[in-house]
Amino acid sequence: MIETMQTAEWNCTKCGVTNRKLVKQDQAQANDRCVTCHARHRLTRDARPVRWNAVAKT
Numbered sequence: 001m002i003e004t005m006q007t008a009e010w011n012c013t014k015c016g017v018t019n020r021k022l023v024k025q026d027q028a029q030a031n032d033r034c035v036t037c038h039a040r041h042r043l044t045r046d047a048r049p050v051r052w053n054a055v056a057k058t
C-alpha cells in the first residue's frame with residue numbers, strides 16, 4: 001500500500017522557529033523535535049491542513 005505523504009508545518013513554542021515534518025495523509029497527530037532547540041512537541045492536525053498545532057512535551 002502506497003501512503004501519500006504531506007508536509008506538516010508547526011511553530012516551536014520554545015523558540016518560535018517553523019519546523020516541517022512529513023506525515024501520512026490520514027495521520028491526525030505526530031511527534032517531532034524542534035530543529036533549532038530540540039524541544040519535543042506533540043503535533044495535532046488543525047483545520048488548515050498544512051499548519052499543525054504544536055504542544056511542548058515535558
Ligand SMILES: [Zn+2]
Pocket residue numbers: 012013014015016017034035036037038039
Ligand atoms: Zn525550538
